[in-house]
Amino acid sequence: MTKHNSKLRHTFFVTLSIIFCATINSYSQDDKKTQEILKTDEFIRAAFSKGDIETIKSFHHPDVIKALGYKNVLTGRDAVIEGLRGTLDGFTLEFVENKVESILIQGDIAI
Numbered sequence: 001m002t003k004h005n006s007k008l009r010h011t012f013f014v015t016l017s018i019i020f021c022a023t024i025n026s027y028s029q030d031d032k033k034t035q036e037i038l039k040t041d042e043f044i045r046a047a048f049s050k051g052d053i054e055t056i057k058s059f060h061h062p063d064v065i066k067a068l069g070y071k072n073v074l075t076g077r078d079a080v081i082e083g084l085r086g087t088l089d090g091f092t093l094e095f096v097e098n099k100v101e102s103i104l105i106q107g108d109i110a111i
Helices: 005-020 031-050 055-060 079-090
Strands: 065-069 072-077
Touching: 031 055, 055 079, 072 079
Parallel strands: none
Antiparallel strands: 065 072
């Protein structure tokens, strides 16, 4: 597989992950939390569009685990950011649509 195809596939999975993570039929009665999550989503998308690695990094837990493909599982914020850095070196990401379908909030965790 060429380096270009690998980066394109990585970009696809990162974008797909963000789309699946940013969803909105809230199962919580707390509209304030839902609005905060949606505002954070705007910040994340803006950071991706600008290629702002430090801001993107700030939105990831140090122990994050991301499955970007069946055999591409990244463990830890540093691994995720390194993979993303390679993608952003070769591509500019722009979100043309963000359809939020649902948000599940339980305590301090939102899905």
